[in-house]
Structures are given as C-alpha cells and as structure tokens.
Amino acid sequence: MSQPLLPDVRRPANGGPKAAARNRAALIAAAREIYAAQGLDAPLSAIARRAGVGQGVLYRHFPDRDAVATAVLEENVRQIEQAAGAEDMLFADVLGVLTWHLTESAAFLGLLHVRASVARSGALAHALTLSDRVERALRERLPEGHRLSEQNDLMLAVAMVSGAAGGPTREVRERRAAAAWGLLGVEVGPVRPFEV
Amino acid sequence: MSQPLLPDVRRPANGGPKAAARNRAALIAAAREIYAAQGLDAPLSAIARRAGVGQGVLYRHFPDRDAVATAVLEENVRQIEQAAGAEDMLFADVLGVLTWHLTESAAFLGLLHVRASVARSGALAHALTLSDRVERALRERLPEGHRLSEQNDLMLAVAMVSGAAGGPTREVRERRAAAAWGLLGVEVGPVRPFEV
Amino acid sequence: MSQPLLPDVRRPANGGPKAAARNRAALIAAAREIYAAQGLDAPLSAIARRAGVGQGVLYRHFPDRDAVATAVLEENVRQIEQAAGAEDMLFADVLGVLTWHLTESAAFLGLLHVRASVARSGALAHALTLSDRVERALRERLPEGHRLSEQNDLMLAVAMVSGAAGGPTREVRERRAAAAWGLLGVEVGPVRPFEV
Amino acid sequence: MSQPLLPDVRRPANGGPKAAARNRAALIAAAREIYAAQGLDAPLSAIARRAGVGQGVLYRHFPDRDAVATAVLEENVRQIEQAAGAEDMLFADVLGVLTWHLTESAAFLGLLHVRASVARSGALAHALTLSDRVERALRERLPEGHRLSEQNDLMLAVAMVSGAAGGPTREVRERRAAAAWGLLGVEVGPVRPFEV
DNA sequence: AATGAATGAGGATTCATTCAT
DNA sequence: GATGAATGAATCCTCATTCAT
DSSP states (O other), X not given: OOOOOOOSOSSOOOOSTTHHHXXXXXXXXHHHHHHXXXXXXXXXXXXXXXXXXXXXXXXXXXXXXXXXXXXXXXXXXXXXXXXXXXXXXXXXXXXXXXXXHHHHOHHHHHHHSOOGGGOOHXXXXXXXXXXXXXXHHHHHHOOTTOTTOSTTHHHHHHHHHHHHOOOSSHHHHHHHHHHHHHHHTOOOOOOOOOOO | OOOOSOTTSOOOOOOOTHHHHHHHHHHHHHHHHHHHHHOTTOOHHXXXXXXXXXXHHHHHHOSSXXXXXXXXXXXXXXXXHHHHHSTTOOHHHHHHHHHHHHHHOHHHHHHHSOOGGGOOHHHHHHHHHHHHHHXXXXXXXXXXXXXXXXXXXXXXXXXXXXXXXXXXXXXHHHHHHHHHHHXXXXXXXXXXXXXX | OOXXXXXXXXXXXXXXXXXXXXXXXXXXXXXXXXXXXXXXXXXXXXXXXXXXXXXXHHHHHOSSHHHHHHHHHHHHHHHXXXXXXXXXXXXXXXXXXXXXXXXXXXXXXXXXXXXXXXXXXXXXXXXXXXXXXXXXXHHHHOOTTOTTOSTTHHHHHHHHHHHHOXXXXXXXXXXXXXXXXXXXXXXXXXXXXXXO | OOOOOOOSOSSOOOOSTTHHHHHHHHHHHHHHHHHHHHOTTOOHHHHHHHHTSOHHHHHHHOSSHHHXXXXXXXXXXXXXXXXXXXXXXXXXXXXXXXXXXXXXXXXXXXXXXXXXXXXXXXXXXXHXXXXXXXXXXXXXXXXXXXXXXXXXXXXXXXXXXXXXXXXXXXXXXXXXXXXXXXXXXXXXXXXXXXXX
16 A cells, blocks of 8 residues: 655745746656656655645646656656767667666656557557657667667567566666566666766 | 445345356456456456446456455466466477467456565565465576576566556557567467466 | 546635634534434434535544544533632532533443443543543642542542433433432532623 | 455254244344454344345344344343352443453444434444443442442443443453453453353 | 645545345 | 344545645
C-alpha cells in the first residue's frame, strides 16, 4: 500500500519573476522523482506538492497526465540523442546511455512498452514519437553489418532488454539489463547518464 | 448501526449453492477478459459486472485483488506445467505453449514482469510462486547444453520475450514474440494453447 | 488509470480559499449536530452533506474520523478550560459547565466513556488527551479537602454522572445529571454553557 | 481496526434432531462471546459462524439484530432475578451479581444505558423491559431506609456505576465499579455470577 | 500567473438480509 | 430445518480537474 516516501517539498515557494520557467522545470524534476518512486500512476497532486507549486500551475503547464509523462521522458530521449550526436561515442556507448535510462525509471521503461492496454489516444501518440526518436538516434551510430542492423531488430532488442530490466533497485535492474544484452550477443558500453 | 434504507426492492433470483461453482468460474473467465483488455489494475467491480454477479460474490470467492489474479494465472501456469509433463513435448514445444500464454493476455505478461512499483507484498509473493512454477516446468524439458541452461538465463529470456510481446493484437504480439526468440537464437515450437 | 467518465457536468460554484475557514466551521457544526443525533459512529458522508460540502472537503480538513470528533470536542473542552480559568468561578460552577456539555451532546458523553470496544488506537489517544485536559481544568478549582479530592475520585465521579446523563431530551438528561451529582453529595452550580 | 480475535467455530456441525433448541443456545452463547469481544455492533455473520450454524438459522430464531441482543441479556437478567430470589442473599449480594454482569460484557452495560441516540423502536422497548425487571429484582431485597430507597435513586445509581464501569479488561472494569459504589456509599457483596 | 480549496465520480470493502437447494 | 451463496446498498477514501481569489 505504501510507496517509498519522499519529502513533500523540495523547493520553497518562489514568487519572483521568471517563475514560470522555473516552475516548469521544477515540475518535471519532481515528476521524475515521484515517477521513479511510485510509478506512472502517482497522483498529480504529489508531483505538484513536491515541486512546491499549486496544482493549478501543473495544469497550466501540462494539459493532462500524459503531457507530464511526456515532458519527463522528453529529456531522457534528448540525452540519448545528444549522446548519439556527440563525438567519440560508439554504438555501444549510446546503448549504455539508453540502458541507463531504461534502468533509472520505471516510467521510461513503461512508455517504451507499447502495450495495447495503454494505447489510449494521447499516450500512444507520444510514445511512438519518442520511440521513433530513440530509434533514429541509435541508428545514427549503428555500424553496418551489426547484429541488429536488420529492419526491426534494433527496437525489438530494446524492448526485450526493457522487459528484462525490472527489479526492486537500480542495481538489480542494471545487472539484469546487462545480462540481457549479453544474451543477445550485443556489446554495451558503460551504463551511465550522458551529461554535457 | 444503520441498515440499508431501501431493502424493499425486488431482489433478483439467487441461484443457490449450485451457482457457487459456476459463479467462481464466471468470475475467473470475466477477470481474464477484463485483464486482457484493461490490465491488472482493472476495477474489481468491472470484473464482477462482467461475470454477472454482485460484488460481494467476488469477495466471497477471492479475499483480495491478488487472489483474483492468481486464480486467473493459475490456469495458464497449469497448462504450461501440463505441457511440460506430456509425452513427446520437446523444450521448443513447451516454449511454444508458454509463448502462447505470453501473447494471449496482458495479465500473464504483467505478472512475469517484476516491476518495482508492483512489488507490493502479496502480489509479488504470488508472482514469484507462479514464476517459479513456470521455471520448474520449463527446466524439466531443457536439454543439457542448451543455449539457456545457464543459471539465470532461462527466465531472463522469458522476461525479454515478454518485454517484446506487446502490441495491439494477438497476431502482432505473436509475431514479435517469435522474432524475439529468433533474435535470441532459441528455437520455438508452434505457438498454441495446450489442451488435453 | 481511469478518470471520471463524465467530467462535463456543470460544477457548482467554488467558494475559493475564503470559504476554507467557513467550511471548516460548517463541518464542525454539522458534525456536532450529527453526533448529537446519531452518535459518534455516524457516517462521515452525512456530516459532509449536512455541512453542504463535498466529502473531499471533509477529508481535506480532517485526516480521519477521529480528527473530526476531536475537533468537535475540542471546543467543548476549551469552554470548560475557560470556565476554570475565569474569575469568580467556583468549583461548583465549573462543574455546572461540564455538566452542561455532558448533557448537550451524546458525543461528548461518548468520548469520556472509555469503553473497551472503542479503545481503538487513535480514538483512545485523543480521548485520553481531552479527558486529561478536563481533569486538569477541574482540579484547578478543586478546593482542598473536597469530597472528590482523592486521587481517582474526580474523574470517576464525572464518568458516573455521564453514565446517568442519558435520556431522550436535554431536559431529562439535565435532571438526571443533577440528581446524580446530588446522590454523590456534590454541589453543582448552574448548568449552562460558558460563553465569554 | 482489529478486534480481539476469536476462533470462528466453537462447535462442529450438528445435523441431528433437537438441533433447533441446541442451535438457539449455541447462538446465544456465541453472541455473548462475540459481543464481549467486539461490542454490540459485531456482524451477525460472525455470531452465526462462531455458533457453527448458517446465517439462515440465526434469522429463523431471531427476527432481527435486537432480538439477538435481547436474548443474550435475557439470561443476564434472569441470573439477577434468581439471585434476588435465592435464600440468604442480601441486597449487597444481589448488587454484587448485578455488578458482575455490568463488568462482564460491554453489551449489558450498553443496553442499560438509555441513550437517546440508541432509542430505536425495538431496542428501547426491550431495554426498558429488561431494565424494569432488574429494578424489580433489586427492590425485592432493598432494605427499608437504605440509602437508595428513594423513588428514582436505585436505577440512577445503577446507571452511574455502569457509566464508571468502562475499561479495557474485566479486572479494570470491576475495580472501577467497586470504587463507584464506594463513592456512592453503598456496600456491595462479592462481584460474581450467580450460578445455581 | 499562482494558489490551493472544492467538487464529486470512482473504486474498495463490508454486511444485513433473502432464498435456492 | 439447515445451509451458505448471492445481492447490493452504504460507507470509506482517493484523486483528477476546476476555479474563486
């Protein structure tokens, strides 16, 4: 019944100017943490509370539940894209960054799962889009003749690893994800976020 | 303290004790359908409604949410066990039966996913048990020196395939599951239920 | 997962933050009346309805059933404390105020009854606290050598009078309470609320 | 939330003849125990279960909730009447028996409380009757010139003691009841059931 | 632009009571 | 006569969403 508890507010009220942008960022950060701790079904009020803003602000920035999730994943995807665009990154390295996001949050994992039951209008649309961007980024670095160069194999493999990457702690999830890549015979670089 | 205020309404027929077994079966069937359509978080009231019984009946037969899910999956697992126990079934054949169940219901898929967020006491306990039974059944037929004979590889592979086996229709899910086994280099027999 | 399916209905006015304090007061007043009429086990929904607010409001202001009762009795107890603190109030006068509250509401009477069956965690905790406050207030004015100065006699006598103070109308209850004090040989001042 | 738990069944099923009378007795005994453990609001199903009979039987013997409670108290009252009728019993002794019943079960205590809120049709009617019988029994042995011979004092005193006789265990309740009689200046004999 | 209170539908759960067998 | 399953109303509680201030 009880999820891991996080402190309600991580940021004191802030009435100043530029509050809008700040609030948006705070909301996304808060959502990421809440999602990680409680999953995608967490109450929106918890996110607002943790961001230190009223619930109205959340609705001002995001029309609905899906928009929040999308915004959170947006940044994950962007990191992967940046990794793929960065110099000196091999395919295995990009895969490592992808894997990091896969193991970091139940949310990210969730949205890449295209489950029929979740295929509600908005959510799926976004999921596909994000999924496409991930695919494009990976393919940028995919060497010719790689084990996964075949048409559908790349994202199929990602889905498979995400299926394996469940577990109570990040450590467990990472170990399992690594084992899954191993079973596929695919080499992965260090599992880590990509930060500029 | 207070009793129902309108106990005067005409009360629908009460099937009597005979109906008990029938109702239980109806509930399980209804749950299977609802789970397939909406996932494991579907409201219990929807299950009762679809089974054509009052909510109380559901609670009479199943003490809590987990008991319902367990009862539903129980039969899936039993089929796999029976397949493993039947003559002339090769490992690949058992895998085919497993895959059928994987693609048939979001629920079955769901319980094999050990998602941290779902790892609530009871649910997990059952999941582990059922998962263990699946593993034992598969291992019965696992040939020595098989690609998956290594300690953890067997269920890891199952989780990977279940991760890949999402999709809007059973056909899509089956195709993806087959592709996933292929990517793992594991041969699978015909994907079908096992019926005596 | 599922949102309210009919969010389109016209929504009644929302008083805005100003209404918060008003609502809280309305809830307490409503609770007092409902408790008097139905006892402490009355449905919370009845209280919300009588206060003219949604059930959510009740839960916003009071985390649980006990909190409502506590808030209601809080004021009764405060009156007794104020009476005890006021000038010119003799012990008998404070006892009169206490008696008034005893006869006014079944609820107040109820919480001083420490019935084993009601001794559930939270409720009892509050009951003890409020009971302690009543005791402290009375003792402030208790003359030395009074018939009830003995260690446990004071609150025992209060419990006894509260046991006697049942009856269909306030008048009956007051008469019985007075008779009870008489039987104990304790003088009581006028039975009335204490208002500044 | 949880009450002291009692085993469900105290008596194996019994299909034989004379089952009717036996069942009635078993139901009353079960009700007494359940009431003592959980209070008067305990579910009827718990009583039937503990009596080892179906719920239908309970309804055959008792038309409604109140009838069950009345039947239980009936026996308590009868004991008091028998005590009053027995040789060598002084008023104080009868009072001791009364006090024993007062402290034995929350139920008995409850029904003597004539709280306005509980004054629902049937319940009150029975309560009054039982209360009258108790009064008559006591008065049989009340010595002339006793402190409680005045018109209303007798039952007022009983109500007062019952108000004081709350507490988590029978021992506590007994001690408090004794102290209450002491405060009233009334002598009480040994606190015990009256068994022939 | 932000706040956070209010609404009220929805889902879980419990029991009194009826009734087929 | 007994059994115990079924019904379904009632209550509790939680949140998504709106909106006065």
